[in-house]
Amino acid sequence: MSESWSAETLLAQALGEVESEFGGVVPPIHVSATYIRSPDNSYPAGVVYGRDDNPTVRVPERVLARIENGEEALLFASGMAAATAVFESLPIGAHIIAPRIMYWGLHKWLSDRAAIGRFSVDFADLHIPGALEKVLRPQQTAIVWIETPSNPMWRVTDIKLLADTVHAAGAVLAVDSTVATPILSRPLDLGADIVMHSATKYLNGHSDVVAGALIFKHTGELYHRVQSYRHDVGPIVGHFEAWLLLRGLRTLHLRVSKSCENALSIARRMANHQRISEVLYPGLPEHPEYFLARKQMSGYFGGMLSIRIEGGADAAISVAGKVKLWKRATSLGSVESLIEHRASIEGPTTLVPEDLLRLSVGIEEVTDLIADLEQALKLP
Ligand SMILES: *Cc1c(COP(=O)(O)O)cnc(C)c1O
Numbered sequence: 001m002s003e004s005w006s007a008e009t010l011l012a013q014a015l016g017e018v019e020s021e022f023g024g025v026v027p028p029i030h031v032s033a034t035y036i037r038s039p040d041n042s043y044p045a046g047v048v049y050g051r052d053d054n055p056t057v058r059v060p061e062r063v064l065a066r067i068e069n070g071e072e073a074l075l076f077a078s079g080m081a082a083a084t085a086v087f088e089s090l091p092i093g094a095h096i097i098a099p100r101i102m103y104w105g106l107h108k109w110l111s112d113r114a115a116i117g118r119f120s121v122d123f124a125d126l127h128i129p130g131a132l133e134k135v136l137r138p139q140q141t142a143i144v145w146i147e148t149p150s151n152p153m154w155r156v157t158d159i160k161l162l163a164d165t166v167h168a169a170g171a172v173l174a175v176d177s178t179v180a181t182p183i184l185s186r187p188l189d190l191g192a193d194i195v196m197h198s199a200t201k202y203l204n205g206h207s208d209v210v211a212g213a214l215i216f217k218h219t220g221e222l223y224h225r226v227q228s229y230r231h232d233v234g235p236i237v238g239h240f241e242a243w244l245l246l247r248g249l250r251t252l253h254l255r256v257s258k259s260c261e262n263a264l265s266i267a268r269r270m271a272n273h274q275r276i277s278e279v280l281y282p283g284l285p286e287h288p289e290y291f292l293a294r295k296q297m298s299g300y301f302g303g304m305l306s307i308r309i310e311g312g313a314d315a316a317i318s319v320a321g322k323v324k325l326w327k328r329a330t331s332l333g334s335v336e337s338l339i340e341h342r343a344s345i346e347g348p349t350t351l352v353p354e355d356l357l358r359l360s361v362g363i364e365e366v367t368d369l370i371a372d373l374e375q376a377l378k379l380p
Contacts, residue, residue, distance in 0.1 A: 079198025082212030163191025201333030259303030
């Protein structure tokens, strides 16, 4: 499709991909686990076996590479499979830097793998200017991993600022952009080398697919190592999930815009609620990175926010227990709104305040969402 068409157009039409045999407007699902060789021993379409590649997987990969302005994208069986493929492609003993508070599952995995000597990790508050420099080891650190906005405090990290420092030290900058989505920010345009998404979240957006994505600015050495890791080990996304993901991507811009508008209204409404001690949302002027978020996130601030309830864990859990419309569930980025007592899922070693409820705002009518929260916040 034309170079000049906008992201919304490219997404709605999935780059114009269609089914070629009958002219179906939707690309088909290829279910084959293996492909036929020609008599001359070659593979005419370049596809060999289902563990390493699948034509249905390639379609959303092309869409994501284009939307994020990367050279190539690789899809995985989960966000964690995507993220860990990057770290598993680093040499033994590599030095990694990651956020002190970030997506919990990845923080735990990094700590566990570091504990058995696979690599070494420094966790730091990378959203604070100067924090990276304290742990960065020039010409030694292999990769700096950031998440922006970050779970579940929604701190915003300056990708452009960090990219220069990271590159000057000879390291790679990877960004978990799950919460921002390509609609709100394009980390590769800001200097990052790799973008990661849990495609389970906004990219698919309907709570019916588990998948992950990596998009690479350039297909250099690290890309090839990650690609062979996926080829050799097999954490590729399934063909049916890839097809559903393509369907979800067509409406990404509509879903993200609506979620962001709803989240901003809810954050403003909750900011003065007497039972809420703090609303964590980059779209409120009192947020420490409000101006950075305005600059880095193209007009919206995301569909995720957290509220801290006066009275601690019990009070927070009881508020979550009273909602009727919001769904009490983990995960985020779907059309239906979810509420979660975050410390309960992260367990006793969590760094998250125990009075914190994480809200993933969906695309429902916002007055219904606010009314439900307000009735749940009423004291008995
Ligand atoms: C969910 C999530 C992940 C992990 O993705 P899965 O698809 O659950 O494996 C990583 N990072 C962020 C920010 C997430 O929200």
